[in-house]
Amino acid sequence: MTALYLNHRWKNKNIKVSLIESADIGIIGVGEGSTPSLKNFFDDIEIKESEWMPQCQATYKVGIRFDNWSTQPGFESYRHPFPSQVDKFSSDLFAKQLHIRRHGIDVEVHPDKFFIQSQLAMEKKGPIAPYHFPLENAYGYHFDSGLLGQYLAEIARLRGIGHIQAKVTDALLNNNGMISTLVTEENTQINADFFIDCTGFVGFLIQKKLQIPFISFSDNLFNDSAVVIPTPANKTINSETVSTALQHGWAWDIPLQHRTGNGYVYSSAYCDQTSAETELRKKLNLLDSDIGARHLKMKVGRVSQHWSKNCLAIGLSQGFIEPLEATALHLVQATILEFIIQFEKGNFTNQFQSQFNDTINNRFEGVRDYIVAHYRLNTRTDTQYWLDNANNPKISESLTRILQSWTGALGHDIEPEIIQQNIAGYFPVDSWRILLAGYGFFPALDHNHPQQGNIDHTEIENHQAFLKRCGVNFKTQNALLIN
Ligand SMILES: Cc1cc2nc3c(=O)[nH]c(=O)nc-3n(C[C@H](O)[C@H](O)[C@H](O)COP(=O)(O)OP(=O)(O)OC[C@H]3O[C@@H](n4cnc5c(N)ncnc54)[C@H](O)[C@@H]3O)c2cc1C
Numbered sequence: 001m002t003a004l005y006l007n008h009r010w011k012n013k014n015i016k017v018s019l020i021e022s023a024d025i026g027i028i029g030v031g032e033g034s035t036p037s038l039k040n041f042f043d044d045i046e047i048k049e050s051e052w053m054p055q056c057q058a059t060y061k062v063g064i065r066f067d068n069w070s071t072q073p074g075f076e077s078y079r080h081p082f083p084s085q086v087d088k089f090s091s092d093l094f095a096k097q098l099h100i101r102r103h104g105i106d107v108e109v110h111p112d113k114f115f116i117q118s119q120l121a122m123e124k125k126g127p128i129a130p131y132h133f134p135l136e137n138a139y140g141y142h143f144d145s146g147l148l149g150q151y152l153a154e155i156a157r158l159r160g161i162g163h164i165q166a167k168v169t170d171a172l173l174n175n176n177g178m179i180s181t182l183v184t185e186e187n188t189q190i191n192a193d194f195f196i197d198c199t200g201f202v203g204f205l206i207q208k209k210l211q212i213p214f215i216s217f218s219d220n221l222f223n224d225s226a227v228v229i230p231t232p233a234n235k236t237i238n239s240e241t242v243s244t245a246l247q248h249g250w251a252w253d254i255p256l257q258h259r260t261g262n263g264y265v266y267s268s269a270y271c272d273q274t275s276a277e278t279e280l281r282k283k284l285n286l287l288d289s290d291i292g293a294r295h296l297k298m299k300v301g302r303v304s305q306h307w308s309k310n311c312l313a314i315g316l317s318q319g320f321i322e323p324l325e326a327t328a329l330h331l332v333q334a335t336i337l338e339f340i341i342q343f344e345k346g347n348f349t350n351q352f353q354s355q356f357n358d359t360i361n362n363r364f365e366g367v368r369d370y371i372v373a374h375y376r377l378n379t380r381t382d383t384q385y386w387l388d389n390a391n392n393p394k395i396s397e398s399l400t401r402i403l404q405s406w407t408g409a410l411g412h413d414i415e416p417e418i419i420q421q422n423i424a425g426y427f428p429v430d431s432w433r434i435l436l437a438g439y440g441f442f443p444a445l446d447h448n449h450p451q452q453g454n455i456d457h458t459e460i461e462n463h464q465a466f467l468k469r470c471g472v473n474f475k476t477q478n479a480l481l482i483n
Pocket residue numbers: 020021022023025026027028029030031032033034145166167168169198199200201202204226263265296297298314315316317323326327328329330
């Protein structure tokens with residue numbers, strides 16, 4: 001992705017981009033869900049869906065469903081849909097209902113009832129609006145990450161990007177501490193002006209060679225391990241990722257054309273590999289099956305500086321926030337695009353390096369808050385893992401303020417708080433409202449003395465009928481993939 005973006009942007013500037021990778025080391029090979037920003041990537045580098053999707057067994061994604069994270073009656077499952085232009089008819093009504101419910105009056109507040117893409121997910125429909133339908137949906141994809149990597153590498157070769165198969169064993173620094181040369185296993189030396197570290201969790205250049213400190217998020221994101229088991233594709237393909245809370249973490253279900261990707265992300269402090277694999281196998285009805293499982297370790301956190309000297313870290317080498325909202329490739333894109341802006345603005349010098357690092361660090365922190373909120377708001381009591389997550393005192397001040405704005409403790413509502421924190425670009429206020437409402441995070445209702453309000457229930461009924469009528473215009477995932 002990085003090589004293609006840089007090459008696309010700077011092809012007329014006499015800048016030569018080369019990609020080095022080692023088949024011996026390989027790729028992590030997981031990461032099969034995206035946010036809508038992946039569509040921007042393909043649009044930017046001018047590759048059509050009809051070209052890349054079939055080659056990567058990709059499907060359309062309208063959002064994520066969260067099952068069993070909350071035990072609040074009526075909120076055992078909810079969806080976080082991607083935005084849609086239809087939302088302008090939904091958001092105000094949703095905000096109004098939430099306001100009434102937070103003042104103790106029992107009205108409909110389940111997020112699934114308000115948003116078009118949740119309606120589409122329920123009907124296993126895709127997000128592509130037909131020609132005659134005037135409003136568009138943002139959407140992401142599910143894809144085979146191994147195939148996507150190979151596809152992009154092939155496109156890169158066709159576009160003249162150098163591709164070197166070699167294992168880098170050392171990096172030489174000059175007197176200013178800048179990287180001058182990479183040394184390969186065969187003792188070849190590769191010189192360049194600028195180096196992008198895409199070496200995965202090891203962070204070969206940024207962490208190992210330049211010694212940039214890694215800031216762990218393990219205080220409030222406990223998961224550090226995953227086990228992965230693929231299963232055959234379903235005949236009727238879902239258009240959403242399903243994230244199901246299990247005893248010590250959560251399991252993803254990602255529908256691709258040729259298989260379903262499944263994995264269990266868990267904390268090794270609470271659960272060992274064998275128990276995690278058994279729990280996932282049980283969920284998938286594979287206890288007696290000999291389908292193999294892959295076990296992975298995850299390093300959750302970020303480097304303190306993503307760009308240091310003449311080195312930029314992108315991908316797992318710069319950091320990783322666990323995959324609950326599939327934000328890693330989104331952060332990859334955000335990093336590349338911000339780097340291009342700041343490097344060009346500084347006339348290809350390090351002039352705006354610290355501004356860049358602040359922007360990317362804020363982005364990591366903003367995304368982290370949203371992910372941590374899922375754990376904080378869980379109401380499960382079945383294991384110590386969930387109790388510790390719900391009671392974890394080490395949550396950031398920014399997240400604390402968001403929760404306080406929701407409960408009314410700050411004197412202003414959540415929307416001004418999100419604006420004040422300048423984080424709507426990561427997760428907009430609708431996403432925060434959906435999360436908080438989706439967990440059923442409301443004051444208890446007093447059923448003995450129900451509060452009366454002058455509530456117009458037909459408004460919500462009409463809205464649901466409107467969403468269903470909108471949904472009629474869309475095709476199922478299966479039908480979209482055949483066309
Ligand atoms: C459990 C899990 C689930 C995930 N789910 C999602 C998701 O749903 N959505 C999402 O967006 N992201 C997800 N991610 C993150 C996603 O997998 C990564 O962001 C993505 O695959 C990019 O990885 P990478 O290129 O940074 O690292 P890697 O895939 O590890 O690639 C590293 C590359 O560097 C090369 N390399 C390393 N060292 C050397 C060396 N010394 N010499 C030469 N070459 C070298 C390797 O050969 C390889 O090509 C997930 C991650 C995990 C762990």
